Amino acid sequence: MSKKIKPYQGPAGGWGALSSTTRFVFGSKQPAANIRNLLRANKVKGFDCPGCAWGDEPGKHFSFCENGAKAISWEATTKRVTPAFFAQHSLSHLMRQSDYFLEYQGRLEQPMVLNRETDHYEPISWQDAFALIARHLQALEHPDQLELYTSGRASNEAAYLYQLFGRSFGTNNFPDCSNLCHEASGVALTQAIGVGKGTVTLKDFDEADAIFVFGQNPGTNHPRMLHSLRNAARNGAAIVSFNNLKERGLERFADPQSPIEMLTPADSRISSHYFCPRLGGDMAAVRGMVKQLLAWDSAALAEGKAGIFDRDFIAEHTAGLDAYLAQVAATSWAQITEQSGLSQAQITQAARVYADAKRVIITWAMGITQHKHSVATIQEITNLQLLCGQLGKPGAGLCPVRGHSNVQGNRTVGINEQPSSAFLDSLEQHFKQPMPRRAGHNAVAAIQAMLDGQSKVFIALGGNIAAAAPDTLATGRALTNCALTVQISTKLNRSHLMAGKEALILPCLGRTEADLQANGPQFITVEDSFSMVHASQGVGKPNSPQQRSETAIVAGIAQAILGTKPLDWLAMAQDYNMIRDHMAATLPGFEQFNERLTAPGGFYLGNSAARYQWQTVNGKANFAATALPTHLIPEAITAKAQGLLSTLQTLRSHDQYNTTIYGMDDRYRGVYGQRMVLFMNPDEIKRRGLKEGDWVELSSVWLDDVERKVEGFKIVAYDIPPGNVAAYYPETNPLVPLHSVGDGSDTPTSKAIPILIRKQTAPRLI
Numbered sequence: 001m002s003k004k005i006k007p008y009q010g011p012a013g014g015w016g017a018l019s020s021t022t023r024f025v026f027g028s029k030q031p032a033a034n035i036r037n038l039l040r041a042n043k044v045k046g047f048d049c050p051g052c053a054w055g056d057e058p059g060k061h062f063s064f065c066e067n068g069a070k071a072i073s074w075e076a077t078t079k080r081v082t083p084a085f086f087a088q089h090s091l092s093h094l095m096r097q098s099d100y101f102l103e104y105q106g107r108l109e110q111p112m113v114l115n116r117e118t119d120h121y122e123p124i125s126w127q128d129a130f131a132l133i134a135r136h137l138q139a140l141e142h143p144d145q146l147e148l149y150t151s152g153r154a155s156n157e158a159a160y161l162y163q164l165f166g167r168s169f170g171t172n173n174f175p176d177c178s179n180l181c182h183e184a185s186g187v188a189l190t191q192a193i194g195v196g197k198g199t200v201t202l203k204d205f206d207e208a209d210a211i212f213v214f215g216q217n218p219g220t221n222h223p224r225m226l227h228s229l230r231n232a233a234r235n236g237a238a239i240v241s242f243n244n245l246k247e248r249g250l251e252r253f254a255d256p257q258s259p260i261e262m263l264t265p266a267d268s269r270i271s272s273h274y275f276c277p278r279l280g281g282d283m284a285a286v287r288g289m290v291k292q293l294l295a296w297d298s299a300a301l302a303e304g305k306a307g308i309f310d311r312d313f314i315a316e317h318t319a320g321l322d323a324y325l326a327q328v329a330a331t332s333w334a335q336i337t338e339q340s341g342l343s344q345a346q347i348t349q350a351a352r353v354y355a356d357a358k359r360v361i362i363t364w365a366m367g368i369t370q371h372k373h374s375v376a377t378i379q380e381i382t383n384l385q386l387l388c389g390q391l392g393k394p395g396a397g398l399c400p401v402r403g404h405s406n407v408q409g410n411r412t413v414g415i416n417e418q419p420s421s422a423f424l425d426s427l428e429q430h431f432k433q434p435m436p437r438r439a440g441h442n443a444v445a446a447i448q449a450m451l452d453g454q455s456k457v458f459i460a461l462g463g464n465i466a467a468a469a470p471d472t473l474a475t476g477r478a479l480t481n482c483a484l485t486v487q488i489s490t491k492l493n494r495s496h497l498m499a500g501k502e503a504l505i506l507p508c509l510g511r512t513e514a515d516l517q518a519n520g521p522q523f524i525t526v527e528d529s530f531s532m533v534h535a536s537q538g539v540g541k542p543n544s545p546q547q548r549s550e551t552a553i554v555a556g557i558a559q560a561i562l563g564t565k566p567l568d569w570l571a572m573a574q575d576y577n578m579i580r581d582h583m584a585a586t587l588p589g590f591e592q593f594n595e596r597l598t599a600p601g602g603f604y605l606g607n608s609a610a611r612y613q614w615q616t617v618n619g620k621a622n623f624a625a626t627a628l629p630t631h632l633i634p635e636a637i638t639a640k641a642q643g644l645l646s647t648l649q650t651l652r653s654h655d656q657y658n659t660t661i662y663g664m665d666d667r668y669r670g671v672y673g674q675r676m677v678l679f680m681n682p683d684e685i686k687r688r689g690l691k692e693g694d695w696v697e698l699s700s701v702w703l704d705d706v707e708r709k710v711e712g713f714k715i716v717a718y719d720i721p722p723g724n725v726a727a728y729y730p731e732t733n734p735l736v737p738l739h740s741v742g743d744g745s746d747t748p749t750s751k752a753i754p755i756l757i758r759k760q761t762a763p764r765l766i
């Protein structure tokens, strides 16, 4: 594996994508066969790509992208983590291995229990594993000492049973990956428009005149979105990108599934405009756009022309306009340009595109949601759309682009530490038993409760919290503090090693595998970013008879603790239609669930805001009048730092899926064979007396006295604003302080970490 830095010249997609996929997927025979089968089976029931939460056009076959192919073939590997593997490698030995090594060992094959005396995981029967969990849960003094984590890959059916189990046991402690991800979107949109989901459907992308993409790297993380953007650009839509970095996938794109583009070197330009704001500068940039629109609107009205704002929409549907406009007037251009890092001319240009478009969609992802003021930024984006009535009409709306393939569905079916009382009422009525009303723990609160010894049992339905959560050392201590940790997983990862005093690994089937239960082959359902619910059925042969479906595992745990209360859990696991009948009876929008799944492509759950039904406290869509943050990095931190602070964003490479590292390349950013790099502005490198290729250590500055440090990062010159730097997650998670979180969302501020950079001599090679 040769390490090099070589700027990528081609478009995103295209030959590079295809050859990488081919190498990765078709290098081995079995994954290729599996993927072919999947595509074939897809015609019957449907298939959900575990790659991301972008949608598929109803009626069309599942479209294939490079990173989806990686996700599928990663799951379909023939490698196995067997009892012999664990007999050979002690926990202490595995602790010293890289995350890449752990995941690369293949699929977990059998339930395993940790033996602290031998320091090895050893086989355990499913029955004994469930009994061990039951013993621990029965020993708890209070149901809130249990933490039930979910990663967004679980099916609706497994997630629904899981939340019912937790609530029947007596807790709302459902920390989930959403708490680390799009929580701010849910909070902001619920307050503003009464529903925490995007208002657009996939079809809207064909009808938009302008699409604004904020803080998102779809070339890597949502490759299928590039098709929608490319088509929109061809239809004449302006694509305006706001990204802290110049991302290849947002600039140009060639479609590896389009034979014509494969044969010609021509590629499509994606973004018509590309702005690089400072980290956290988007709220100021949008405020600036509104300020400019307001000036044009007033000038037009003064001349007796029609204004820019949609006054009918505002009058009929919204509240809070005056307070908001007063806030806009009180925000100076000096503050806007300083905070956004963009010039007034650039912001005016963006506002011009916005004003000229009849239909506008705004999309966003982690570059917007992982800041201290994320809720306020998303509400500022919403303010802009409300001002111009860009909601609930074709080609217009708000679009938080979700991460995990079913993270939105998990929330819909009840994975929520703060469930609505309507939801709890509905469960109580249907299942005829009381549900806990105390709010539960989110991810940060759960970690703190385990650190404090207050929570004692941690169960994870997927994911890898040890590596994904902030403050790696604190999170590790939190997990190892537990009396019992239980990981329901497909692959070996760090969270299995950060084990509680007792620990279980429960191996589950993946999305791609056939799920055969007593009542025959089962399918599951998921919900994409566009509120489309559809079926997904795996066809690959399970690679171990010992693996169970997530649904069966959850049912097994529940039955061991609750018997048959409030339902016959094991019967549910034999026939998922029965689970869906309960969902139909308790979840709004899921009426006649089983019947409606027969429609090709599934069904649309609908979005109340898109229908102008505002389920907010005052029954209106609400403008939020929030002042820009006075400082992006709190003054107390700047005062404390002894040295020149930089702001670090932690992001994904092209060869990873969250904490799963597929390979060491980040093709579109020109990084090969390595991940320990720090992207930095070339002028700033010089100004600091550094040079490209220098080794540095990074330490974060926070209000407490804990030292948070990582070392061995290599400087790479990159097109990024001075003062901002970027490095890959999860290697940088030790730097993210547990309590540096978003206001109102509690999401770790993984895109704005104040750090000091110090030169070091070349690191030891591990």
Ligand SMILES: Nc1nc2c(c(=O)[nH]1)N[C@H]1C(S)=C(S)[C@@H](COP(=O)(O)OP(=O)(O)OC[C@H]3O[C@@H](n4cnc5c(=O)[nH]c(N)nc54)[C@H](O)[C@@H]3O)O[C@H]1N2
Residues within 6 Å of the ligand: 051, 052, 053, 067, 181, 214, 215, 216, 217, 218, 220, 221, 222, 242, 243, 244, 245, 247, 277, 278, 279, 280, 281, 282, 365, 366, 367, 368, 402, 403, 404, 649, 650, 651, 652, 653, 654, 656, 657, 658, 659, 751
């Ligand atoms: N292949 C692949 N697909 C994935 C994932 C994966 O790891 N691999 N992860 C899935 C998940 S769970 C999620 S949540 C999504 C994540 O999808 P993304 O949000 O695209 O993920 P990140 O890599 O975190 O990229 C953040 C982007 O925002 C930009 N950015 C950072 N801070 C700012 C800012 O302050 N302002 C602006 N304007 N831009 C900023 C960064 O430069 C970067 O382009 O992808 C999902 N899909």
Ligand SMILES: Nc1nc2c(c(=O)[nH]1)N[C@H]1C(S)=C(S)[C@@H](COP(=O)(O)OP(=O)(O)OC[C@H]3O[C@@H](n4cnc5c(=O)[nH]c(N)nc54)[C@H](O)[C@@H]3O)O[C@H]1N2
Residues within 6 Å of the ligand: 103, 150, 151, 152, 153, 154, 177, 178, 180, 181, 182, 366, 370, 403, 404, 461, 462, 463, 464, 465, 468, 469, 470, 488, 489, 490, 491, 492, 493, 508, 509, 510, 511, 550, 650, 651, 652, 657, 658, 659, 660, 729, 730, 732, 733, 736, 750
């Ligand atoms: N610094 C920093 N930290 C971040 C982020 C960031 O941008 N910067 N992003 C955050 C975001 S957006 C997210 S969503 C979280 C992700 O947090 P998680 O969802 O917890 O992490 P993943 O890496 O997606 O989980 C991977 C593991 O899931 C298991 N797995 C895979 N498929 C399945 C399946 O089908 N079923 C089951 N049961 N298990 C499965 C495998 O064992 C694999 O090791 O990380 C967050 N952390």
Ligand SMILES: [Mo]
Residues within 6 Å of the ligand: 177, 180, 181, 182, 402, 403, 404
């Ligand atoms: Mo995510």
